Amino acid sequence: MDNDKTMTRKGFFENLGALAGGAAALSVFPWLSACTPEKEKEMSGEVARLGIIGTGSRGLFHIANLLMDPNARIVALCDIYEPHLDDASALIPDAKRYSDYHKLLEDKDVQGVIICTPLYLHAQMTIDSIAAGKHTFVEKAMAWSPEQLNAMCSAWKQSDRVLMVGQQRLYDPKYVKAMDMIHNGAIGQVVGIRNYWYRNNDWRREVPSPGLERQINWRLYKDYSRGLMTELACHQLANGGWAMGGIQPESVCGNGSILFWKDGREVFDNVSAIYQYPNGVTMTFQSIISNKHFGMGEQILGSEGTIDLVTGVIYSEAGNYRSGIEKLLKQIETNLLSSSAFAGTSWATEGAANEKGIRYIANVTVNDGASSTGASGDGSAELMHAFCQAVITGKQPEKIVEEAYWSTLLALLGEQATRERTMVEIPGELPW
Numbered sequence: 001m002d003n004d005k006t007m008t009r010k011g012f013f014e015n016l017g018a019l020a021g022g023a024a025a026l027s028v029f030p031w032l033s034a035c036t037p038e039k040e041k042e043m044s045g046e047v048a049r050l051g052i053i054g055t056g057s058r059g060l061f062h063i064a065n066l067l068m069d070p071n072a073r074i075v076a077l078c079d080i081y082e083p084h085l086d087d088a089s090a091l092i093p094d095a096k097r098y099s100d101y102h103k104l105l106e107d108k109d110v111q112g113v114i115i116c117t118p119l120y121l122h123a124q125m126t127i128d129s130i131a132a133g134k135h136t137f138v139e140k141a142m143a144w145s146p147e148q149l150n151a152m153c154s155a156w157k158q159s160d161r162v163l164m165v166g167q168q169r170l171y172d173p174k175y176v177k178a179m180d181m182i183h184n185g186a187i188g189q190v191v192g193i194r195n196y197w198y199r200n201n202d203w204r205r206e207v208p209s210p211g212l213e214r215q216i217n218w219r220l221y222k223d224y225s226r227g228l229m230t231e232l233a234c235h236q237l238a239n240g241g242w243a244m245g246g247i248q249p250e251s252v253c254g255n256g257s258i259l260f261w262k263d264g265r266e267v268f269d270n271v272s273a274i275y276q277y278p279n280g281v282t283m284t285f286q287s288i289i290s291n292k293h294f295g296m297g298e299q300i301l302g303s304e305g306t307i308d309l310v311t312g313v314i315y316s317e318a319g320n321y322r323s324g325i326e327k328l329l330k331q332i333e334t335n336l337l338s339s340s341a342f343a344g345t346s347w348a349t350e351g352a353a354n355e356k357g358i359r360y361i362a363n364v365t366v367n368d369g370a371s372s373t374g375a376s377g378d379g380s381a382e383l384m385h386a387f388c389q390a391v392i393t394g395k396q397p398e399k400i401v402e403e404a405y406w407s408t409l410l411a412l413l414g415e416q417a418t419r420e421r422t423m424v425e426i427p428g429e430l431p432w
Contacts, residue, residue: 048391051076054116055088105132112391123148165404172379187302193283195236200292220265227267229415249275254418260290295368
């Protein structure tokens with residue numbers, strides 16, 4: 001495809017202010033209203049002083065991004081596992097070291113806290129961080145249980161502190177651009193949402209001594225983890241509400257088992273869940289970690305086309321559609337978004353089975369989902385920068401917590417459905 005028909009990631013964020021400036025766009029992703037050149041100027045010369053709780057693989061991934069951010073300064077590190085703490089200290093030798101996170105929270109030099117610990121610790125650490133007056137970022141999923149999730153949100157609502165969650169897709173250009181296209185009618189009516197995440201590994205980390213098994217391989221044990229639903233599905237389930245304009249499912253049913261990795265783990269190594277929306281649309285999630293052939297996939301299915309969120313490609317139900325889709329892409333590139341871009345489709349009626357599609361964003365690195373840490377260009381760097389901005393300004397990005405709440409709740413109730421092999425009803429409103 002010609003480069004002039006697509007847009008680079010750098011160009012996307014350079015023009016993000018114009019994209020987020022329209023009322024229609026802001027209704028879909030209001031948190032991007034802070035990502036403008038004008039807002040960037042407000043941070044010129046300012047630095048967010050950060051403390052990292054949990055310096056394992058995900059913590060180190062965030063540290064690598066923060067070290068390249070001129071608005072970030074990591075001043076404190078905390079981990080109960082000294083080898084992990086040593087790894088982080090090697091990157092930031094001037095940062096203070098703590099083995100007790102309460103001591104880090106008492107550090108007056110720390111303005112913002114980034115929590116990258118096992119799932120079962122998220123809620124209490126977040127509540128304690130907010131109580132200590134810190135702006136707080138916590139990795140997804142937010143909590144181990146719905147009760148913990150509600151307690152976290154209550155603590156945040158009663159404070160004046162910023163809370164952000166590790167849903168990096170909210171800042172990934174190909175997801176933002178895809179959702180804007182969907183809400184401008186590019187694929188017609190949304191009729192289905194399909195997610196899958198396949199791997200072929202046992203999800204284990206090397207353990208130096210048996211006594212550290214549950215501490216290091218916490219993802220495999222039910223007291224610390226909710227398994228594949230919170231570790232993987234949580235990311236993908238956010239696609240549904242985003243594509244559906246904020247509507248959430250009303251129920252979920254599912255199944256799962258320990259099929260292949262019979263090594264003493266307590267969480268399933270394969271799961272399948274089906275979420276039902278009030279209007280009849282279904283969203284599926286499946287994960288198998290004993291076969292990686294299909295990798296990771298996320299597709300929004302419309303009556304007139306399909307968007308593949310992972311590869312950044314849009315397909316038509318009709319073959320000859322370039323005049324319409326290219327018009328929309330050109331409008332986005334030149335910041336002339338029009339809600340009527342696809343009011344009258346010019347797609348011709350041809351068979352869609354062999355449709356090759358159009359790449360709607362350039363230079364996409366396709367993530368196969370194999371990494372348990374993170375992937376380059378997945379929105380994580382932008383998410384960290386947005387947190388730094390929030391720490392500096394003290395301003396809560398709009399709807400970020402709500403997005404994270406729903407993706408976490410859907411993952412938790414999906415896990416319950418797979419574990420109990422039953423249908424679980426989903427509350428229709430936020431608890432606040």
